Amino acid sequence: MAPFARNRLLWGTVSCTFFLAVNSLYSSSDDVIELTPTNFNREVIQSDSLWLIEFYAPWCGHCQRLTPEWKKAATALKGVVKMGAVDADKHQSLGGQYGVKGFPTIKIFGANKNKAEDYQGGRTSEAIVDGALSALRSLVKDRLSGRGGGYSSGKQSGQDSGGSGRKDVIDLTDDTFDKNVLNSDDVWLVEFYAPWCGHCKNLEPEWASAASEVKEQTKGKVKLAAVDATVNQALASRYGIRWISYHQDLPESEKTLVDYDGGRTRVDIVVVALICFQRMHPPPELLEIISEGCL
Known part of the structure; x- marks a missing residue:
């Protein structure tokens, strides 16, 4: 045995x-x-x-x-x-x-x-x-x-009712765009619009509401802006008068513009903004734990 x-x-x-x-x-x-x-x-x-x-x-x-x-x-x-x-x-x-x-x-x-x-x-x-x-x-x-x-939800009623207006949308011009956007460490979503455009008018309340929500949730690190393309023609011509999402989280030599292809509702805009915001912050460094007794 x-x-x-x-x-x-x-x-x-x-x-x-x-x-x-x-x-x-x-x-x-x-x-x-x-x-x-x-x-x-x-x-x-x-x-x-x-x-x-x-x-x-x-x-x-x-x-x-x-x-x-x-x-x-x-x-x-x-x-x-x-x-x-x-x-x-x-x-x-x-x-x-x-x-x-x-x-x-x-x-x-x-x-x-x-x-x-x-x-x-x-x-x-x-x-x-x-x-x-x-x-x-x-x-x-x-x-x-x-x-x-997770995020504060007590301020939504004012935004839903349209009370926030355009107060959190930043108006950009030929003279202010580079200083505010290109020299910023933040992420910018910029709308190029024409005041007479029906689609632009329909978007305005969604853009304004999303701007307020994004500002609160990202503590101002993602900004929503607007450019009147009929007035600021040099700036509009530079970017082809298109919807763009500006990613400013790259080094100076690697800054890029990305066309925005998402939906036009407040929810769609906020989702894109939050994704851009989270990409700005790399995940924390992982520490290799040999055993639980080391903690």
Whole structure:
């Protein structure tokens, strides 16, 4: 019996060593943030960002196949939506807290971080990105209507009623554009309009309302402006009299103009503005944690 018992002990040791070698599907070099009971509350619950979080087990074949897609989606959404991963086999208490019964389970943590939603979309990187942007749009709509969390919603009634007017839209001219926009560290969304244009008149209240909302949510770091293209013809000619989103988060030699192709409602404009704002702030540096005992 002794040799048999010794063989069983040796096999148990080899099995344990192999398990540790595949203990994590992600590393600090990925754009996926690894979450544990130690940092989950700080990173997710106390965050104003939208999170997509995968609860996985390292030995799960479905999880292993999802990993490269999850990484690709995280890279594509970097600075826009946070992507996390929890080893729910190792941190069973965290998985149990959110009702994880199988792997992989994907949860969306939106406005109400204490009530996560199940992700029901596909498992390709494209489907994950689409699902994330759809959730982001819903989050912004909730905030605009005063139902969302994270940002102040007590000032929405004035904007909804049109009481804010154009007070937060910055009027730009041939003489002031370069000084205000090109020499700024902020992000600018600039409308080129004609006073007689019907489409411009329809947009004006949406643009004004979005300007107030964006100013509050980004603390003035994203600005909405307007240029009368019939008066400031030199400036309009320079940019082809088009809707543009000016990204000022690049070095002087790399400043670029990007055509705005989004919708013309307040919600559409705010979503684009928030995406631009989040891209200005790179995600925090990830520290590689060797063990939970190091914290």
